[in-house]
Amino acid sequence: MKQRTPLVIFAAVVAAIPFIPGMPPFWIVLLNNIGLAALVAMGLVLLTGVGGLTSFGQAAFCGFGAYTTAVLTTAYGFSPWLTLPLSLVVSGIAAVLLGIVTVRLSGHYLPLGTIAWGIGLFYLFSKLEFLGRNDGISGIPPLSIGSFRMLDPGTIYFAIWIAVLVSALLTMNLLDSRTGRAIRALRRGHIAGEAFGVQTPRAKLLVFVYAAVLAGLSGWLYAHFQRAANPTPFGAHAGIEYLFIAVVGGAGYVWGAVLGAGIVVILKEILQSYLPYIFGGQSQLETIVFGILLVVLLQLAPTGVWPWLMSRLPIQPGRRKPDASLPLAKPVREQPSSAVLLQIEKARKQFGGVIAVNDVSFDVQAREIVALIGPNGAGKSTTFNLITGVLTTTGGTISVLGHKVDNAPPQEVVKLGVARTFQHVKLVPDMTVLENVAIGAHLRGSAGAISSMVRLDRADEAKLLAEAARQIERVGLGDQIDQLAGSLSLGQQRIVEIARALCVDPLLLLLDEPAAGLRHMEKQRLAALLRQLRDGGMSVLLVEHDMGFVMDLADRVVVLDFGTKIAEGTPDAIKTNPDVIKAYLGATA
Structure with a gap:
């Protein structure tokens, strides 16, 4: 109702203007x-x-x-x-x-x-x-x-x-x-x-x-x-x-x-x-x-x-609080028939004479956290973009739940249960945290433009916002739910992106440098959340440069160097791999 108050006041003023005594006709024309x-x-x-x-x-x-x-x-x-x-x-x-x-x-x-x-x-x-x-x-x-x-x-x-x-x-x-x-x-x-x-x-x-x-x-x-x-x-x-x-x-x-x-x-x-x-x-x-x-x-x-x-008014417009008791239906999608959620076979991406991803192969199993690591320019974010349909492959195949997605648009990939964050945060700064996160639930709503304009979408909208609020609480940002996303620190914005991705209710969550900009305790809370997601049935593929964070969290680690996979294995095996030490970890490792 508060959002409609300016409209009611304005309508009353507009209706009264022609009846003001002595109102010049020219002003009415104006x-x-x-x-x-x-x-x-x-x-x-x-x-x-x-x-x-x-x-x-x-x-x-x-x-x-x-x-x-x-x-x-x-x-x-x-x-x-x-x-x-x-x-x-x-x-x-x-x-x-x-x-x-x-x-x-x-x-x-x-x-x-x-x-x-x-x-x-x-x-x-x-x-x-x-x-x-x-x-x-x-x-x-x-x-x-x-x-x-x-x-x-x-x-x-x-x-x-x-x-x-x-x-x-x-x-x-x-x-x-x-x-x-x-x-x-x-x-x-x-x-x-x-x-x-x-x-x-x-x-x-x-x-x-x-x-x-x-x-x-x-x-x-x-x-x-x-x-x-x-x-x-x-x-x-x-x-x-x-x-x-x-x-x-x-x-x-x-x-x-x-x-x-x-x-x-x-x-x-x-x-x-x-x-x-x-x-x-x-x-x-x-x-x-x-x-x-x-x-x-x-x-x-x-x-x-x-x-x-x-901005100079003493009273700012209030915002409605989502009703957290409203459940949002689970997205209708195929459940995994095998342990493999993501299968990458000889994926290749070439930009002119530059080979960004060079015949890379690995998979992600159900209930597993896999880390994709490597030096800057190794092809990690490009691999993410190939998986999520932002880029098309030059060669090889990428499959999610057995469906080939190497040339599928992002809108089709997310329908299979793949959600992601970005290396460079992609939030709308002048939208609130709640509104940004609710974008992640876009496919879980059904109301169109016409029903929105005539306010027939309120039940659907309330459920979407309730789901967004739940995910914001889940990642520990409940106090910032009504803050503009642009006013948050970089670390908090990355957490908002994770909440937005969780609104998809994904089977596979792709996180591109999620711990960048976080303090030590925030990283610990993030690691605990990712373990909770894994134990709840979700798989995670993450790119991260903080090796302490990766080695304590990941079940398996895949290492890229100049677009080529040079190692894959458990964290303990990767720590002692001479090729990885030479290319990335450094001799002191």
């Missing part, structure tokens, strides 16, 4: 423009701030929504309300077609791609005859309910802001869900999310389409507010401005979209109204001053104005 911009920026919050996909082309999707209703109402006599779902569908279909290509891009190619099709669609709108070319379409009928027609800004005001409030509610619900966590994980790269079953292309396309639909809704409202549609508001300049709005307000915050829209729209209006008087009618001066002011604003609040304001 608020309508803020609401229309906020809808587009809200989609960019999800797309860019949360999903990490930068888009400069959202104005084009506004054009799809506006032109769809303009054509259908003026040329074919459709009711404006009937064109609403059609406008959203057209915007969504356009987003699917463009997104299939766009979301595959990365780095600077992604924003450049959105600029390219944004400019292309702007010129398309201005050249098509049935869209009125550069003149556009006029005479669009107003929205109406019965005999009540929304002819003036004060009447359509409520339609615009109801759309903003409903969209904000749906967006917050989506972010506060299994699907939302998967989207938020995208910003830190795809490898960690895919290791726990997140379908990265699907998640990227989902957020791309969602942002486009919100932009289409804004365009639909704009067409009936202005009663006309032409290409000018849907060009690249407008697309850049929408992204500015999201960044100024706070690119990762839903309410930041509304605040950013208010700041940018009002600032533009003030500059356009008063600068000509101050500087004697100099043209385009407002654009220069506007840019300078935005840069100054971002210097003062680099993460956006909304989080800057929230």
